[in-house]
Amino acid sequence: MAVRRQPTLRDIAAAAGVAVSTASRALTRPGRVNADTAERVMAVAKELGYIPSASARALLSGRTSTVALVLPDVTNPVFFGLVRGTSARLRESGYVQVLADTEESVEVEADTLRKLRGQVDGAVLAASRLTDEQIAAAAADLALVVVNRTIPGTPGVLLDTAGGMVQAIEHLAALGHTRIAYAGGPATSWSDRRRREALVPAAERLGVELVVHGPYSPVRDSGPAAADAALAAGVTAVMAFNDLLAFGILERLDALGVDVPGRMSVTGCDDIFGSDLVRPALTTVRSPVERAGRMAADLLLARLDGDGNGAHDADGDAQDDADAEGAVTAEPVLMPTDLVQRASTGRPTA
């Protein structure tokens, strides 16, 4: 396969009886050329199935029209929305998206970023495992937008899950819970730190006792430990760092015959696929991950296309674009989250 040689601009020019430069002009800015000539060239190009060489263009312009999305784990449901968001936004602007899975490895991520330099115009870096310094260094060579990280001088998108968690604790307090556990995530997690900082004063304000457990790995397998810790702490509700952890907690409680939400309410975070499938369905913090992906792509494209060319205004999403414009100044964009109430939370019956 892939036998037939692609026609080049030279072929088109020859077939149309013009010089290559004329052919080039006819195809890229028909205005700058005689209408008849332009038409003829375009007809020939179409007939021969001409497609301009991306490599040649890239070599000449230094621009590849390609953007990378770098993720620690493509199979983590949390990132699906992100992939879709960036993917859709980039396609709208004619960019190609490269997907890089770093397999949760710092080395792979650093290596990937290095190789990407020159291959892509920019990258969206999600849930990076790198240090601030490493990211800042990479940003010197490659237009970068970070998701859920704050790197001075680098634009970013932040999902305000801390705000959603505060909504969750308010929800629980309103239901009558007075002693609540937070099953925390990885010690290195920026989000986790933010949530603790938000939850402590919120608990105080609401007059509830907050017991912080963890750190736990944000996976189902950590659920049993978190569930046991919550039971041992004598709380009536546990807020999990994320849905995966919450799933594990629910499973453990189910196995122990603990009534949810009667004896123990459970909340998660992310509203990933499956959170409404578990029984009882999980009350969780929904974050606009897909919109965050769009936004990240927006920020990146704004940088790449130059601030004012308006190319990234193609879609009518005034909300996003308004934010994007503002964020060209490298202020991280904060995306609000909200609480989805389902069956896993209720009044404590004890």
Place this chain on the structure above:
Amino acid sequence: MAVRRQPTLRDIAAAAGVAVSTASRALTRPGRVNADTAERVMAVAKELGYIPSASARALLSGRTSTVALVLPDVTNPVFFGLVRGTSARLRESGYVQVLADTEESVEVEADTLRKLRGQVDGAVLAASRLTDEQIAAAAADLALVVVNRTIPGTPGVLLDTAGGMVQAIEHLAALGHTRIAYAGGPATSWSDRRRREALVPAAERLGVELVVHGPYSPVRDSGPAAADAALAAGVTAVMAFNDLLAFGILERLDALGVDVPGRMSVTGCDDIFGSDLVRPALTTVRSPVERAGRMAADLLLARLDGDGNGAHDADGDAQDDADAEGAVTAEPVLMPTDLVQRASTGRPTA
């Protein structure tokens, strides 16, 4: 950001006091050059952080070291394993993976494939919406591997879900079910056709009555219709086209207060994330999607790198590679599936 100009080969050559051609040789085949010179050049290159321009290489060689994965919907859990499989395999061989989401649209897919030509060396086409003719045409311009499609002359990977479905009906028959429904998938689905062709004789052999419903969209929202049809047909078990549909069926049965599996057993297909989270946990056909992804990438790389260079033998997966070698002849590779028994199937209590 992205300010610092990338050093080119010329810079390296100048700094090392050699000609560009020598620098090129030193970096690409150190053997063909004086050892001292080679060392000096490499040292300079490292110091200056030289990275060869992918565009220039591509322009010269016509090879981009990039492969596309084309999917109808990145957010469909069925594809996650595929993404991961191709991604891992491609990275092992130093290829970059481009992810293209066609949004279930024939037009977008055709358009994507056309644009991809020249940008990538090849593509893995999964669950394509195109006609055989369209795919065959695209294969003339681009090295292609199809997943779950058979296109004469084009290598492919087939997930033998039909075999898994037969296991499922055998399982149900063994439990004592004598009248079973199959909630079929889209009429255009190649897999669906294969399954019907396999299920009918299997049912006959097992002495069970098979009632075929559908076509249904393979999404949760189609579940209620499928569930209602199964109930109306008086069967004691329903086999869903895929897990998403099965989820919808379970929800509907739950809402109607129908006991699962007592009154109705349910099976799915794919074993997607969440199938063990639903209650009752779903008995389903597990297909080795990630391995299929690896295999598809294997087949593609075998084509691209030429049959015998062994580059795709880097990993020790003798099983896969043995198959891959054989499949260079464009015989589709069939991946076996198996049944995962969970709580949603049991003896009929009526």
Place this chain on the structure above:
DNA sequence: TTGAAAGCGCTAACAC
């Protein structure tokens, strides 16, 4: 062993 030069496909001056 090394250097000079050609050229991949394209665009952007710069003529005419």
Place this chain on the structure above:
DNA sequence: GTGTTAGCGCTTTCAA
């Protein structure tokens, strides 16, 4: 309005 030419960064003859 159109053609000629140079050159993006690299590899690869072909000489030296």
